[in-house]
Amino acid sequence: MKKKTVVIVDDHLLFAQSLESLITKLDGYEVLAILKNGKELTQYYLHKRRKPDLILLDVKMPVMDGVQTMTWLKEHQTEQKVLVLTMEDDEETIIKMLRAGARGYLLKDIHPENFEFAMKMVIEQGFYYSSKIQSALQYSDQPEKEVTRDLAEKLTEREWTFLKYACSELTYKDIAGEMELSPKTVENYRESVFKKLQVRTRVGLVIYCMKNNFFKL
Amino acid sequence: MKKKTVVIVDDHLLFAQSLESLITKLDGYEVLAILKNGKELTQYYLHKRRKPDLILLDVKMPVMDGVQTMTWLKEHQTEQKVLVLTMEDDEETIIKMLRAGARGYLLKDIHPENFEFAMKMVIEQGFYYSSKIQSALQYSDQPEKEVTRDLAEKLTEREWTFLKYACSELTYKDIAGEMELSPKTVENYRESVFKKLQVRTRVGLVIYCMKNNFFKL
DNA sequence: ATGGATCAGGGGCTTTTCCCCCTAGCAATT
């Protein structure tokens, strides 16, 4: 029987490499590559490397995170099967990933036996949802919350940059300096981001970012 | 050569078991047990099981976390060598663990080669500090910062209550309403909390709380 | 070529936050 191929995308090298040795031990699986983020994954495809049967994808990563990667995959590698493997168990992240096309979602505290089963399921059946994830899915049809989630992804580049600065003790004037813009322009980004994320204060903004693991603190 | 023995304490089973297979592959190491939290570790000693040369300890765990475990070990297993292996890279956690007696501190995103070296160092030399951790250590002797860390836990009941409200989109006037106080009194709590936590803005306060997991968002 | 979105900038205004200063009651130490 031909071995199933796997690519691991996770910035935690120790975990990634440990996982590789676990997977290799499972027999029937082969790890083609370990990549540190989504950017490296796009490079991987670019160099026409062997497409894996399954991608194990982390969510919180520098450079290009799980959600961005998932979105990219959906566009450029439609058929690629992905199992999200992460610490993030908040509903928003789960929903975001599943809607971006993830066919499975696992928390890293899963039992290794279940892990093997989940890989098998995603590769053969195309999906795997643990019970925890299923309960999160139930909520995913509530309209208002949906809207918020979509808007979160519709921030422009500059708005994202602003957002990162906003999650600090810098004043808007400081941020204007950092971004080399007029304070008034920064003010506009504030307004548009507030509206898109539906918050009313800067504190609300920070909380929103934390809840959704936009970046590590 | 006798194999070095290791016990892994980490609630993320998949990671723990993956790590086990990595360590076993290293040759020269033997994993005696995988435990889910500090409580299980105390049970382990209670049953007079073989004491390992090294404990790999996670910080964020349910039941009995890394800091509590470290404190317990310092009292009951003074000679036990411990390498902290975790995601938590904020200074407070690092200092707390080192002060509780950890002889080494590693982030999970370390390169596996360095990981082996770190294990070797802790077992043979009794310590290992990565450069990141060393820089954190530098600050630990600056008196003011030390005080801050302690004060973080010395918030009064009312300040604590205020803090929770402050991590929301409520204005101080709103908070005054919620706490049934005059806005001016709330203002005083703000000032005292700012000073104790050494932040300059409310956003900084929220970030501080998130970094230190004061409460779930 | 005409919207539509993104980017960059501004005026004017209100509210909130932030930073000092201060008083006073009450409880537990010293």
Place this chain on the structure above:
DNA sequence: AATTGCTAGGGGGAAAAGCCCCTGATCCAT
């Protein structure tokens, strides 16, 4: 009996944040 610490309250002022309004310049797609 005095100090310290927590509680609750206040005055005044400067800075920042928040909320409307508006003008252009690109660039991109119908």
